[in-house]
Amino acid sequence: MKCQEVMELMQRHLDDDLDSDEIEVLYSHTRQCPDCAAMFERLKLLSQELTSLPKVVPSYSLVDAILPELERIDKLAGRTAEDSDPTAAAKAAGHGEAVQPDSRMSRRTGRKRWPSWGALGGVIAAGIVTGLFIATYPPGMSKDKANSDMYTADGAVSMSMESDVAQKMKIAPGEAAGGDAPVAGDASVGTESYAGGGDSGKQAEPEGSQSSGYVPLSSESTSGGGAPRQEEAEERIGSEAWRVEDQFGEENFVEPTDGPAKAATEQPPGFLESEPDANGFTVNNNALGTPSPDGLYLASADQYSIRVVALDTGETVLETSRKNGKHTNIVWAQDSSSLTYEVQLEQGAIERYVIDAAKWTEQKAGHP
Amino acid sequence: MVEPGLIKAAQSGDRDALITLLREIETHVYRTAYYILNNEQDAMDAAQEALIRIYTKIGSYEEKAQFKTWIQRIVTNICIDKFRRSKPTVSIDEHELVFREKRNVEDEVMSAYALQDIRKAIDQLPEHHRTVVVLRYLQDFSYNEIADSLDLPLNTVKSYLFRARQQLQALLHDYQKGGVRG
Numbered sequence: 001m002k003c004q005e006v007m008e009l010m011q012r013h014l015d016d017d018l019d020s021d022e023i024e025v026l027y028s029h030t031r032q033c034p035d036c037a038a039m040f041e042r043l044k045l046l047s048q049e050l051t052s053l054p055k056v057v058p059s060y061s062l063v064d065a066i067l068p069e070l071e072r073i074d075k076l077a078g079r080t081a082e083d084s085d086p087t088a089a090a091k092a093a094g095h096g097e098a099v100q101p102d103s104r105m106s107r108r109t110g111r112k113r114w115p116s117w118g119a120l121g122g123v124i125a126a127g128i129v130t131g132l133f134i135a136t137y138p139p140g141m142s143k144d145k146a147n148s149d150m151y152t153a154d155g156a157v158s159m160s161m162e163s164d165v166a167q168k169m170k171i172a173p174g175e176a177a178g179g180d181a182p183v184a185g186d187a188s189v190g191t192e193s194y195a196g197g198g199d200s201g202k203q204a205e206p207e208g209s210q211s212s213g214y215v216p217l218s219s220e221s222t223s224g225g226g227a228p229r230q231e232e233a234e235e236r237i238g239s240e241a242w243r244v245e246d247q248f249g250e251e252n253f254v255e256p257t258d259g260p261a262k263a264a265t266e267q268p269p270g271f272l273e274s275e276p277d278a279n280g281f282t283v284n285n286n287a288l289g290t291p292s293p294d295g296l297y298l299a300s301a302d303q304y305s306i307r308v309v310a311l312d313t314g315e316t317v318l319e320t321s322r323k324n325g326k327h328t329n330i331v332w333a334q335d336s337s338s339l340t341y342e343v344q345l346e347q348g349a350i351e352r353y354v355i356d357a358a359k360w361t362e363q364k365a366g367h368p
Numbered sequence: 369m370v371e372p373g374l375i376k377a378a379q380s381g382d383r384d385a386l387i388t389l390l391r392e393i394e395t396h397v398y399r400t401a402y403y404i405l406n407n408e409q410d411a412m413d414a415a416q417e418a419l420i421r422i423y424t425k426i427g428s429y430e431e432k433a434q435f436k437t438w439i440q441r442i443v444t445n446i447c448i449d450k451f452r453r454s455k456p457t458v459s460i461d462e463h464e465l466v467f468r469e470k471r472n473v474e475d476e477v478m479s480a481y482a483l484q485d486i487r488k489a490i491d492q493l494p495e496h497h498r499t500v501v502v503l504r505y506l507q508d509f510s511y512n513e514i515a516d517s518l519d520l521p522l523n524t525v526k527s528y529l530f531r532a533r534q535q536l537q538a539l540l541h542d543y544q545k546g547g548v549r550g
Contacts, residue, residue: 007530007534008530015504015510015511015529017511046533046537046540047505047533050486050504050505051505053505054483056398056402057395057398057399058394058398059412062394062415063390063391063394063419065416073423073424074383
């Protein structure tokens with residue numbers, strides 16, 4: 001007989017599971033095999049030690065401790081089980097194997113022994129909310145800031161897209177195409193962050209409520225939970241932006257405010273195919289430039305001058321003289337016959353220039 | 369351990385009978401929780417939770433099962449849930465268990481293992497192995513009663529128990545020698 005087989009006999013012998021023949025086999029082997037004999041001794045010793053483990057008793061009466069909770073359960077059951085359905089009482093009191101009794105238990109122990117648990121639960125819930133807020137809001141806030149710093153750039157992105165977006169969306173065209181550039185830019189940023197925050201909130205909610213069910217029971221889960229959840233939320237926001245793009249059509253009908261966010265991600269094709277929008281008016285100071293409504297020219301601002309390029313030949317048809325200020329608000333006339341731009345001088349002063357697209361000459365314009 | 373009449377009375381809505389029944393079983397419930405969770409406070413929480421669940425679910429107990437295995441199923445489920453939430457699972461490596469350090473067996477001095485070493489060793493066991501050991505030694509359950517309590521096949525119970533004992537003796541052997549494993 002192999003030692004491995006004898007091992008099973010030894011184990012079963014510890015549980016009084018051998019018949020007399022098996023006992024004989026076991027002992028005849030251990031008489032000849034010192035290794036197995038020693039192992040058998042060790043296992044028997046272990047088994048004795050396990051049998052004599054202290055028979056611990058609770059330090060106070062557990063039933064007394066839970067009596068108030070049991071009364072609460074009875075009251076609850078009494079209300080819901082008036083039709084004398086005995087299972088209704090049990091359902092009302094302890095429906096759900098895993099989660100509900102846990103949270104009920106945690107509330108009970110909270111009242112009985114750790115009075116601060118209830119408050120702590122609230123704090124944790126608030127922390128989760130705050131975490132989500134922190135995780136979702138700053139992108140919006142920082143974009144707002146960036147937007148106010150260079151609102152024309154953001155405005156350009158959304159404005160150059162607007163006709164495109166409006167056509168695709170076939171919804172709320174006034175909102176999409178109307179308004180001036182900075183406002184549209186603001187709206188797009190605002191709604192983008194709102195959409196992200198809202199969605200991530202929705203996704204995080206089940207997780208949050210589940211963990212708050214567990215939270216009061218174990219301090220490990222409370223302290224460990226916060227930070228990863230924030231990171232998850234941030235990741236979710238990141239992926240949210242892509243989801244919006246992937247499901248463009250549907251998302252826009254459900255939530256039209258996602259449109260501008262989409263517009264930003266689709267800017268390059270949008271600006272090339274941009275058609276004259278309702279205002280005949282496009283604003284840009286970004287590197288890609290502002291196309292003329294007839295699609296023949298592209299006007300762009302570098303640091304101190306305006307350059308107009310013919311889109312078919314790539315030739316520069318005009319480069320304006322250097323002016324000492326930031327060139328912004330490049331706007332083509334609706335018929336592409338002229339374009340205007342502004343130069344932001346120091347102390348907030350703005351000079352406005354008009355370029356005649358027929359002669360490629362420019363002159364200073366009065367303020368509108 | 370609990371009179372069938374008391375269980376019947378409790379099931380029929382006799383609240384006093386149900387409370388009496390809970391008082392009779394609370395120590396058994398606590399003891400299991402104590403040795404599975406290896407922590408008094410966690411054991412108190414788990415045992416109270418188990419008693420409340422027994423209180424609310426007494427109507428669902430059916431006589432075809434033993435009452436003691438029914439209550440142990442409730443408390444072990446709660447403990448394993450708690451255990452999983454608080455500790456990463458340790459997997460048992462079978463190769464470590466098979467007749468390790470055979471050559472040293474003969475040198476073994478058969479002194480009693482220190483209680484705290486046993487507690488520490490039990491704490492090293494994976495949750496199901498530990499639970500089987502607790503039911504076997506603290507509740508004095510048979511293989512079949514353990515299988516009923518944990519809803520496991522009989523052979524699985526035996527396998528868990530045998531492996532647990534092998535691992536325990538290996539761990540205790542190491543502790544006793546004051547050496548590092550391996």
